[in-house]
Amino acid sequence: MKSVIEVRNFSLKKGTFRLNNVSFEVNAKEIFAILGKTGAGKTLLLESIAGYYPGTDGNIYLNGKAVLDIPLTARKIGFVYQDYGLFPHMTVGQNISYGLNMQKRKKSEISEVVEHMAEKLSIAHILKQYPGTLSGGEKQRTALARALVLNPDVLLLDEPFSALDPMTKQAMYGEILKIHREFDCAILFVTHDFNEAQTLADRIGVMQRGCLKEVRRSDKLFEIYHDNEINEFFGLMKGDN
């Protein structure tokens, strides 16, 4: 299967923290989770995949091309941060239409696409509101709508559900799976919640202290690992299965 993201022996040093020799692939239309404790380097890896940081070693490829060789405006990635990163001086509608405006699409076309996307994500009633007045769930839907409106090849989500209450979280799991079906894009998300990773992802990469220790299919997530540290993280003891 064709891979949309390919991380090859990637290393990065940021202050005292290091990402060490990380390698994995994300296939087209796949949902991939990077799972690890807080401080494992998940967000740093996600931002590196988006091309925010040049690595010290190795390379990252998007659709076969080194990410840093693709201009930021042409990477076809949708990035949703943990705090959603909405533009605070723009309304929800303006946030969603931002990318379409940059593509200089016709005004009538833009408003049609924005309305359609807002309907899909159930935020049509808040299009004229500013992000500062929204709830966590509404902010997340807006950030998703803003990223999806450009039909990205890859959707990168940084701890997308960590700030949501359990009810909204459950609703958003369904929303993400729906988005995945409808938009046909690969989704790479980072999380520290292994139930969340197992519920949503096809495959899961387990990260610890800047290293990607293992990549597994989600149905095998709770099977014993060779690394004791990972077993501890999952609360597994040798002889459990």
Place this chain on the structure above:
Amino acid sequence: MKKRELFNSFDIISIVIAASIVVFISFALLSIIFGGIPYLKTAFYSKEVRFSIWLSIYTACISTCLCLLIAIPCAYALTRTAMPFKKIVQVIIELPLSLPNLVLGLCLLIVFSSDFGKSLKDIGFKVIFDRNGIILAQLIVNLPFSIRLVRTAMSAVDPRLEFIAGTLGASRWKRFRTILLPLCRSSILMMLVLVWSRALGEFGATLMLVGVTRMKTETLPASIYLNISTGDNGMAMASAIILLIISALSLTVTTIIGGSRNQYTRMKDVPQS
């Protein structure tokens, strides 16, 4: 039901300190206002005072525009680019902030009395004892201040927002124009008013570079100085009131413009427990 306390002791101490400052500033200003009001009408009819008002506003407007045009790209370079020796550049740019205005004026005087200044004069750009000198004096005093204000404002904007805008197809220029600049808008407006007011009241560097000549290089602060020197305290206070009125008006305008941004948040002046 327990009644919610409106103020705690820390709130009360803060309010008392703020109120004391208000009383002190009001007292200082009122002493000039009451002393100068009887002379205000005469001052407005005085050709000399009207000239100094015009000259001050004219030079302050030009120097403030120059500050704006220079400060924004400088602050951008310091906060958003991989400029080499950034820290050293920043220290050099902001060094004049810690220097007395008189020293800055002296530096300009030496530069423009040199051969370089003379050749500028030969091609028609006169600085010493000229109103160009007033603009230049205001510029050198205010530029580090404006760069610092804009730099602080730009540093406070999360660079990830511009990164997201980039992933949505915005070029560097578009990111600057649609994200960074609007998010710094109120700080830049505030900078403009502060710089304009400071330019209006600048005296030390101006005195050193262009001197104080009646009806030639006489700005409002120079007019106050000249009137005090000749013992005309009433006219000096009247000029001070005019300076005060202009500054108060500009500050009011900014406060009104700044207030129009409040709709971005649902947390306004709610006391936090």
